[in-house]
Amino acid sequence: MLAETICSAVSAAGLGIAAITAYRKRFLAAARITAYSLVPIGLVLTGAVEWAVDTAFSPTAWVGFGLLGGAWLLFMTTRAVERRSMGARKESAALEPGASQPSLGAGGPAAGRQTKPAKPAKGAQPSKSKAAGDGDDFSDIEAILKKHGI
Template sequence: MLTATVCVALSGAGLAVALLTAWRRRFLRAVRVAAVSLLPVGLYLAGLITMFRKIGEAVGDWAAGLVLKPSVWLGFAVLALAVLLYLIARLASGRSGRRAERKAAAGTEPGTAVAPAAQPGPRQVEPKKTKAGKNASSEFDDIEAILRKHGI
């Protein structure tokens, strides 16, 4: 009964503010205020206010039990352990998958032969001339020397 009275009072006050806003010729704002002011009565009539009260009481009871019951803390510890084990397994499977990919790319898996590194062959394309008349490949001579030095 008290809940209904409070909801009707809130809606009435909101509708009064909406009327004053409309009196000032701010009709769009007045409609918005009226829409918001009708929410308390609508929530009460739909039974949602009592539902929210019951949910609040249930959460409060659970929180009180959380503080006072060691079995609840043990439950959280078990949940944390389960999440930790799952993450460790996922991390380990990701690493082993990457290792297998590296071995396959390098050809060092058992039963595969290691192919010798390819030697650089003769050029098949003639170097292009730049505007200054120099060979375009001369710009890359330093890079080629470094690559040859490292056997690439």
């Protein structure tokens, strides 16, 4: 009974604040305040406040919440232990001498590296663009631009 009275008073105060806000020509804010102030009275009329009060003061409900929290804690603990043990298994498997190593290809570790581009001949002009580097990456583009006078 007390919770319903408090919710009704909060709604009435909110509607009063909304009326003052609308009087000051701030209609969007007044509409938002009105929406917020109608929520507590709506909860009273649907019976949600009575249910929440009965749940809050029920020892059986608190035991149920405690059991749910304990189950969640056990679940999260087992997941953390499982993740740690899987990480330890992966590390120990990698350290074993008989463990298969990932293949690096026919050329070994150096096969994946790129070689330096060939230096231009003595008679050739160096590239004007520093972003292009020493290679012939943008030589075709430069030729087209020179052809059009750009």
